[in-house]
Amino acid sequence: MIIKLMLESEKPLYQQLKEKIIYALAIGELEEGEILPSVRQLASSLSINMHTISKAYNQLATEGFLTVHKGKGAIVNSSDKYSAGEEDISIIKENLQVISAEAKVRSVDKKIFLKMCEETYAELEGKKD
Amino acid sequence: MIIKLMLESEKPLYQQLKEKIIYALAIGELEEGEILPSVRQLASSLSINMHTISKAYNQLATEGFLTVHKGKGAIVNSSDKYSAGEEDISIIKENLQVISAEAKVRSVDKKIFLKMCEETYAELEGKKD
DNA sequence: TAACTGTTATATAATGCATATAACAGTATA
DNA sequence: TATACTGTTATATGCATTATATAACAGTTA
Numbered sequence: 001m002i003i004k005l006m007l008e009s010e011k012p013l014y015q016q017l018k019e020k021i022i023y024a025l026a027i028g029e030l031e032e033g034e035i036l037p038s039v040r041q042l043a044s045s046l047s048i049n050m051h052t053i054s055k056a057y058n059q060l061a062t063e064g065f066l067t068v069h070k071g072k073g074a075i076v077n078s079s080d081k082y083s084a085g086e087e088d089i090s091i092i093k094e095n096l097q098v099i100s101a102e103a104k105v106r107s108v109d110k111k112i113f114l115k116m117c118e119e120t121y122a123e124l125e126g127k128k129d
Numbered sequence: 130m131i132i133k134l135m136l137e138s139e140k141p142l143y144q145q146l147k148e149k150i151i152y153a154l155a156i157g158e159l160e161e162g163e164i165l166p167s168v169r170q171l172a173s174s175l176s177i178n179m180h181t182i183s184k185a186y187n188q189l190a191t192e193g194f195l196t197v198h199k200g201k202g203a204i205v206n207s208s209d210k211y212s213a214g215e216e217d218i219s220i221i222k223e224n225l226q227v228i229s230a231e232a233k234v235r236s237v238d239k240k241i242f243l244k245m246c247e248e249t250y251a252e253l254e255g256k257k258d
Numbered sequence: 259t260a261a262c263t264g265t266t267a268t269a270t271a272a273t274g275c276a277t278a279t280a281a282c283a284g285t286a287t288a
Numbered sequence: 289t290a291t292a293c294t295g296t297t298a299t300a301t302g303c304a305t306t307a308t309a310t311a312a313c314a315g316t317t318a
Contacts, residue, residue, distance in 0.1 A: 012275060019227055038294060049277050054295070065234075068245035070295045071285035084235035092232055096249045098148055099224050101155035101248075105194075106213035108221070110250050117246040120225045121232075121239050141306060167263060178308050183264070200263045200316035263316065273306075277298100285294065 013048055017056040025065065025076070027127035035068070074116040142177055146185040154194065154205070156256035165195070165203040 011019075024030040036042070039057065043050040055073045060066045064082030066076045074124045082090070140148075153159040168182040175182075175195070186203045189195045193211030197203045213221070232242045 008250075014275080020232055023226070024167045026234045029158070040294085046270090050295095052276060055275090057295090068295065070283065071293080073294060079234075079236060082235060084232070088235055089237070092228060092235075092237070093245060095224075095228050095248065096245060097152070097252075099221060099228065100165065100246070100250045101148070101152045101253060103213070103221055104253050105151055105155045105208075105228050106211060106217055107208060108213050108218070110247075110254070112251055114246055116222060116225060117229070117243055118239075120222065121229045121242055123226075124230060124233050125239070128273085143306080169263085179264095180309090181307060184306090186264090197264070198316085199265065199314065202263055259318105261317085264314085266313070267311085270311080271306100271308080273304100275302100275304080277301080277303100280298085282297070283295085286292085288289105288291085 014056040014059070015053050017053065018060055021056070021060060022065070026124045029127075030076055032076050034076045036076070038073055093106075100104045143181050143185040143188070146182065147189055150185070150189060155253045158256070159205055161205050161207045163205045164201075165205070167202055177222070 021030065021036075030036075036057065037045070039050050039053040046053075057066060057068055058060045059069045061074070066074045067076060067077055100113060103116075104110075107117075150159065150165075159165075165171070165186065168179050168186065172179040172182045186197055188193060190197045190203070194206060195203045196206055229242060232245075233239075237245075
């Protein structure tokens with residue numbers, strides 16, 4: 001297992017964990033078929049509660065990323081199980097709208113904003129190793 | 130006053146309101162010097178509580194967007210009061226990282242993602258009227 | 259003075275987040 | 289078949305956040 005987490009503040013722990021796992025998937029650090037650390041194991045190594053891990057895993061399962069088996073653990077699904085549908089695209093667009101409004105209003109012009117978007121995505125691709 | 134709101138679900142009301150106001154600023158529907166509706170007025174027209182409006186206004190004031198005067202109301206600041214500093218840029222980048230990871234993991238390729246970014250920002254500019 | 263601004267104080271209720279224990283149920287393996 | 293792992297369920301507690309409701313206070317404007 002390769003996930004390292006730094007759970008500081010602001011967002012809920014389970015939310016941070018979900019984002020870290022999605023990030024790990026995005027950069028190829030987690031791949032189809034991999035078994036995630038058990039809820040007790042990860043809870044222990046992060047010094048947080050088992051149920052917090054379980055909540056994250058289950059939501060990721062609902063969103064198609066994982067399959068959770070009693071007795072076995074949480075396994076990464078194949079990407080076709082969670083490739084974007086219309087609903088997902090809508091959500092991504094809504095989130096982009098909030099961020100781009102915030103950027104524009106703060107005088108980040110279009111060119112600079114798009115450069116930030118490009119670099120952010122490119123960084124994900126660069127981390128396939 | 131020109132702000133129309135539809136406050137449905139998920140996010141906290143005050144958060145939704147903040148985002149709507151920032152959006153209104155981004156598309157030029159709200160401009161420097163404009164006075165926002167009074168907390169009681171807006172609360173009444175949205176059928177929510179006065180303090181929820183007040184919370185949104187105050188956070189927007191803390192972030193530089195508004196100045197709130199007792200007896201007068203909430204007034205839109207000049208944009209130099211809230212143009213992005215390093216801190217703001219960091220936050221925008223973090224948010225972009227979360228979204229782009231979600232997009233990439235869901236098989237939205239770079240080209241399509243950047244098109245979405247471009248269109249979303251362009252839409253804001255298109256609404257200056 | 260009257261009618262408007264936002265603020266402060268107090269109280270209440272509902273919800274979400276996180277923790278803690280314990281028991282239950284499925285899986286793997288020695 | 290025990291034993292030791294998996295995740296799940298149930299119950300309880302503590303705490304913070306969100307949102308509401310009243311009421312009084314304080315500054316501004318006409």
